[in-house]
Amino acid sequence: MLVSLSVVLMVMDHRFKSLESVRNTLSLLVYPIQLIVEIPGTVTDWLDESLATRRKLQEEVDSLRTQQFMQQAQMQKFAALQAENIRLRELLDSSFEIGEKVLIAELMSVNLDPYKHQVVINKGELHNVYAGQPLVDADGVMGQIVHAGPYSSTAMLITDTSHAIPVQVNRNGLRTIALGSGTINRLELPYIPNSADIQPGDLLITSGLGGRFPQGYPVATVSAVQHDPGNAFASVVATPLAHLNRSREVLLIWPGHTTDINSVVSAPVEASAEKADTEAAPENGEAADNHSTAADTATATP
């Protein structure tokens, strides 16, 4: 009887979303275990911070100060560029979003199934985390939330074999889909025609299609392109930019919730979304995301 119950559970979990709430509630039961496992990591972090020498701290402060200075200098230009970009887009009658609401979360040092690329973060539904939410680190897109529990959530990395992310080549806007390969430093782009203009070193950014990942975040760089005349598609491999197995701090993004960074611009541009984009590439939007519904596609604007 229990066997059949398990089978029913599995089928329901796999096919329908109805078990999501059950799973979230039950995950409260295992949360203490995650916390206990977390303790050694927290303790070493704390020791590391409190036992650091004055000299080391000073060096760190110095380097951070230099870094902040440099970045602030770049930001001056960024504000001007942003304003210009929005003005130009206004002329083209299309909207573009810069700056989403973000929240810093920390990875919990919990190992999950080694054959699935998943991580646990220490923010949950109480912090308004929801399933399907994008997750980035300082260098690029990491993945998306798959289960949001009350206090902690599970995220799937972009390299998981069941993950797909809609991307475009930054250089020329070529749109395609990057699939996870199951190897932590490798993404595959199987749907690129042999004749397409793509070369090693190209930066891939999120295209915003599929409505799940906001547009413009760096995802990966193309590492190898192989043209086989016998195949319809070129085999293209890319390396994720995010430090998928090293980052400890991650950013949760709420697409559509703009921060005050946008208030720099006097007149925010409204509506008419990325109509041109969705029409241009229906086949991409269709397969965009294993977990998203196609209906999500045009909901990226607030």
Added chain:
Amino acid sequence: MIGSRQHGGGVIAFTFIIALLLTVIPLPEGLRFLRPDWVGLVLIYWCMALPHRVGVASGWFMGLMVDLLTGTLLGQHALSLTVIAYITLKFHQRLRLVPVWQQSLTVLVLLVLHQLLALWISRIIGRPGVPWYFWMPSVLGMIIWPLVYVTLRGLRRGFRVS
């Protein structure tokens, strides 16, 4: 009667919690694939030693915990641990009689069965195949079984769990 039945329930729960902790405790990248199935080992022991206390239902519940903890399909571990618990209960009297190294071999068979079920399920839902070292946890489980056995027996006798 009821008082004696309840005796030591905390110890059993405690060992299961330790097993769950060991299931998710961070390991170095290379060793992650070699993690033995602690919950399975502990479950086999209790099913063998105290079949009237720990049985199929406990196996199912622990499996559900493992599923929640490791983010696998809800019910996957529940199913395979239920099967393991059932087989162990069937053969618990024979298992008790044989020396520990022979028990190890049985444990290997049970753990491989556990992994085989997991593999089937993951293939059914369309995940890719696995490398050869997928099976290492079972072999490792066999190797450390005597240790688990002696430790848990010590606990059981020390706390007079019956």
